[in-house]
Amino acid sequence: MSLQLTKPKALAYSLPALIAILPFLGACLYIFRFSISGEQSRIDGFSIQPYVDLMTPFFGRSVWLTLRLAFIATVLAMLMAVPLAFLLISLRSAFARRTLTIVILLPLILNLLVQAYGWILLLGPSGVLNSTLRSFGIIERPIFLLFNETGVLLGLVQTSLPLAVFPIVSAVRGISREHLEAASSLGASHWRIFFDVTVPLLRPGLFGAASIVFAFNASAFAIPLLLGGRRVQMMGIAIRDMISPLFNWSGAAAAGMILIFVTMFVMLFAAWLTRLASEKVERQNAR
């Protein structure tokens, strides 16, 4: 029968897609090659100088700031994502569920500029928060929440929240209700069930979600650019500044590689934790 997938036919069908992804792969290899170039502005020879040049207090601070902000944003996002996932699953009406899904999903998809406008209107010196507080006489001078770490943190939590909620929703769906019912019938309180049964069962899903959120936040660029006002030098911004005013292309490439290594390391570590946790869950289930 001619419907059999022969090798040439399979190749012909997948070739267009492979060509479409080729520039991406090429760009990835190119930036790696650039990061070990002997020259700053073109690829010439091999050298680890770009990496050595990054060992400055300035770049170190940038890496530390990136890790710190990404970590705090991840913790905050997870704190809100778990309750949101519970709420999403417990909603009975399909309309309410769909509306909540869209509300959570929108920040990830919507034009980041629109969201930045929103935060500026909310938190800016003459924004909603400041004028409300002032009209109640709580503060006299506006408090500055934008163009510093607070603003960036809020933006990061907002945009990464959907990445946390949806994996947790599918993890919660996988929990068998029998465990919860057993704990409840033995007289455990809601908090007790949450910490002793639900969270341990969810742990693989939680680690997975947290690692995605962390990687996303660590490589954030638009949020620190728009809400940090360049004063919050996360790695994305630092790398851009190497390119744009400084024309240190090989340095930017090397810094980019470091950013990739950092996020990959975190994701691999989380994958390892996930495996440990899910083995534990399986053992508990088997018992």
Add this chain to the structure above:
Amino acid sequence: MRVDLLPTEGGGSYRFVILLLATCGILISSLPVIVVTIMSFSAADNTGFPPEALSLLWYSEVIALFTSEDANSAQSVVGSTVTSLLVAVIVMAISTGVCIPLAYVLARGDRRIRGGMELLFTLPLVFPLVILGIAFLLVAESLRLELGIWRIVIPHVALVLPFVLRNCLSAMSGISIELEEAAVSLGASPLRAIWDVVIPLMKAGILAGLIFALIISFNEFTITFFMYTVDVSTLPIWMYSRTASSLDPSTLALSVFIIVADVVLIVLVDKLIAGRASLF
């Protein structure tokens, strides 16, 4: 006895804390969008809150922006909107065009190859956007490529491929090979069987993929921020150049159009893939 993650009655502090945190999450997600929408109806030309009076002033301003004389240069709002739409349409066409045959082969072919290919096509999703932007910029600049609009199209295609392929694959999964065999035994050529039987059955998934490509490409900022030039620039870049000076309410009105378009598109995707796959 029924036990829920979120007790409907009782539950005391547990229920309270869970609902409080969930509310915080909803507020953080939605407040910026809500405030932008409210302020776009303000009658004043500053951004003080709450607006003293409501008007459609800024909406007529947006229309004026689009119809005024100097609107035809590439950096104007009209030029960048046209570029944005053009990029999105090309990206939609290319990504869907290449993903349909690939999804067909992966669904019919070897399982191991499928796993590897799916992994390969997920890569753009996990790769940091800012690095991707710099990488494409380095390639384009140091090789001195004259790409025109393709400067932006090529990276966007890579970006949307994971979403389009996933939708096409889940659309293929329900289509059994017997349908094709039936068509062929009735005298259709294998290609005709794909075109007339398989593709129509994939329609919902293909449409969902198309819309995903449109949403992502139209809203993309980070990569475009590195790749735009004086001649080729998109709407988000134009909006960025406006924020740099000061926030003026007509951009808010424009933002509301974008918000509405995005919400409509997401609702459409949600309907198309309802129950078959999760959005992410």
